[in-house]
Amino acid sequence: MSGNITLFYGAAINPQTLTSYDVLPRCLLAVGHTGNIDWMVEDVAPHDLQQVLAQHGSSDEYLVELKDGEFLLPGFVDTHTHAPQVPNIGTGQQYELLDWLANVTFPTESKFQDVDFAKRMYKKVVRTFIDAGTTTCCYYATLHLEASKVLADTVHEYGQRGFIGKCNMNHDSPSYYIEPSVSASISATQSLIAYIRSLSRASSPNAALGTPQPLVQPILTPRFAISCTASLLSSLGDLAAEDPDLLIQTHIAENPSEVAYTKKLFPEAGSYAGVYDQFGLLRRGTILAHAVHLTPPEITLIKEKGVGISHCPTSNFNLRSGIAPVGKFLDEGVRLGLGTDVSGGFGTSIMGEVRNASVASKVLQFTKETSGGGAAEESKHKFENKQLPIPTLLYLATLGGASLCRLESHIGSFAPGKSFDALLISPAGKQIGMWGSGESLHSRPKDNEQEVAKKEINEWLERFLFVGDDRNIDRVYVQGRWVGGRSFTGFQ
Ligand SMILES: Nc1nc2[nH]cnc2c(=O)[nH]1
Numbered sequence: 001m002s003g004n005i006t007l008f009y010g011a012a013i014n015p016q017t018l019t020s021y022d023v024l025p026r027c028l029l030a031v032g033h034t035g036n037i038d039w040m041v042e043d044v045a046p047h048d049l050q051q052v053l054a055q056h057g058s059s060d061e062y063l064v065e066l067k068d069g070e071f072l073l074p075g076f077v078d079t080h081t082h083a084p085q086v087p088n089i090g091t092g093q094q095y096e097l098l099d100w101l102a103n104v105t106f107p108t109e110s111k112f113q114d115v116d117f118a119k120r121m122y123k124k125v126v127r128t129f130i131d132a133g134t135t136t137c138c139y140y141a142t143l144h145l146e147a148s149k150v151l152a153d154t155v156h157e158y159g160q161r162g163f164i165g166k167c168n169m170n171h172d173s174p175s176y177y178i179e180p181s182v183s184a185s186i187s188a189t190q191s192l193i194a195y196i197r198s199l200s201r202a203s204s205p206n207a208a209l210g211t212p213q214p215l216v217q218p219i220l221t222p223r224f225a226i227s228c229t230a231s232l233l234s235s236l237g238d239l240a241a242e243d244p245d246l247l248i249q250t251h252i253a254e255n256p257s258e259v260a261y262t263k264k265l266f267p268e269a270g271s272y273a274g275v276y277d278q279f280g281l282l283r284r285g286t287i288l289a290h291a292v293h294l295t296p297p298e299i300t301l302i303k304e305k306g307v308g309i310s311h312c313p314t315s316n317f318n319l320r321s322g323i324a325p326v327g328k329f330l331d332e333g334v335r336l337g338l339g340t341d342v343s344g345g346f347g348t349s350i351m352g353e354v355r356n357a358s359v360a361s362k363v364l365q366f367t368k369e370t371s372g373g374g375a376a377e378e379s380k381h382k383f384e385n386k387q388l389p390i391p392t393l394l395y396l397a398t399l400g401g402a403s404l405c406r407l408e409s410h411i412g413s414f415a416p417g418k419s420f421d422a423l424l425i426s427p428a429g430k431q432i433g434m435w436g437s438g439e440s441l442h443s444r445p446k447d448n449e450q451e452v453a454k455k456e457i458n459e460w461l462e463r464f465l466f467v468g469d470d471r472n473i474d475r476v477y478v479q480g481r482w483v484g485g486r487s488f489t490g491f492q
C-alpha cells in the first residue's frame, strides 16, 4: 500500500478555528492513492523519521522533505469570482457598480458568445487562479451555455476543485447580453448542471484516482435580483427545492444605488435579502457576495438560514461600494469566506483579499475610535470594529471558505480522511521580505527549540500572507494531485 503514498515532512500550518491555527514544525503527513490524507503525525524528530515511517509500513521513497522556510498550508478557497471578467481586470476604476456593469463588464462578458474565445481565455484564467493558490473556486461564468461548459471542462482538465454557474439574467441588461425568456434561462441552466455532473462520471485523471467527491460541481447563479424577473427567481427557487445538493451564489447589498433600485423592483419583499428569501434561495450552501449594506434584520435572516457571506474587500474598495461589517457578521455567527470578485476586484489571489480584509478591518477600527465609541460597548464585541487577527484571516481564506461551500469536512485544514488540497510555500522568490534559511530540516530545529521554531513559522506565515505572491507558491495540490505552482511542469 505504501507504493502510491506521497509523504511530506516539514513545517505545516493547520487552521483550526476562527481564532486559532496549529503550527507544526516537524509534521509527517501521508497522502494516499485517493488523494485523501491517510495519516499524519504532528511532531516527528528527524532522528525518529525512519522509525515512524516503518511503523506505518512506509519508506522514504516518495518523501518530499521541506527545507527551512518552506511550509504546507491548506489551499485557498475563493468563494466569489467572475472568470469571464479577467480580460477587463484593472480597467474601469472610475465607475461605481451599475455604471461599471454597463460600460465595462457586460461588453466583455458578451464576447464569450464565441466559444473559441472562451476556450483561449478560460485556459489562462484557470491556470492563473490555480497558480495563485486557489484550490477551490466558486466561478461565475457568463449567460452562455456553451462557454460555461468550456469553463467547466477547463477546471476539470486542470484538476482544480470548482463550482461553475451559468449566469441567469433576463432583465435590465443590454439587448446584446440578456436571456430571451425564463424558459430559455432555466433550460440552459438544467443542461449545464447535467453536463457538469456527467464530467465527474466520465473517465478522467481524477476518476482514475478514485476521487471521493466530484471536483467540479454546478452552482445556481442568478446574477443579482436586478437582473432577474420575479418569474425567473421563482423558477430558480423551484430548481433549488428539487435539488437540495445544489449550491447557490448571487450578489447582495453591494452598492447603495443597487439596493435602492432592488427595493423599487421588489417592494413587497421588504428587504434585499427578503427578495431571495421569498423565492427559496436562502439556505445552507447559498453564498452571498459583498453584503456591504445589510440591515440588522437581514443579518439575522442570513444567520438563521445558514447562508454564507463572501467578503470581497478589494472589489468593495475598488468600486467604492463601502466596507462590509465583517466583524459584526462574525460576532453574530454568520458563515464567512473571502472572494476576489474579479474584476470588481483587481487581483486573482486570495492573499490580496487577506490584505484588504485586514486593511478594511483597521479602517473600521480607527473610524470607530476617532468617532469616540465607548470602551464598555466595545468590549461586548469580539470582532466588531476591531482589526482582524492573522488566525481569523487565515481561517476565512481556508476553512471559512470551505464552510460556505459545505466542504468543511473535506478541505480547509489537514486531518486524516480529509482531501489533500494544499500549497507548498517556499521563500525562494526574489521579493523583499524573505524568510527561512533554506537549509535541510535535519540541521534544525533541535528538540528543545520547538517554541523558537513555532515563533519563526508564525512569522513566515504572516510575511507570506502580506508580502508573498505566486513566486512563493511552489506547488499546488488538489485531491492529492500536483496541479500547479511555480515548479509545476505539467501532469506527471
Ligand atoms: N461586483 C459585481 N457585482 C455585480 N452585481 C451584479 N453583477 C455583478 C458583477 O459582475 N460584479
Ligand SMILES: [Zn+2]
Binding pocket: 080, 081, 082, 251, 289, 341, 344
Ligand atoms: Zn461578483
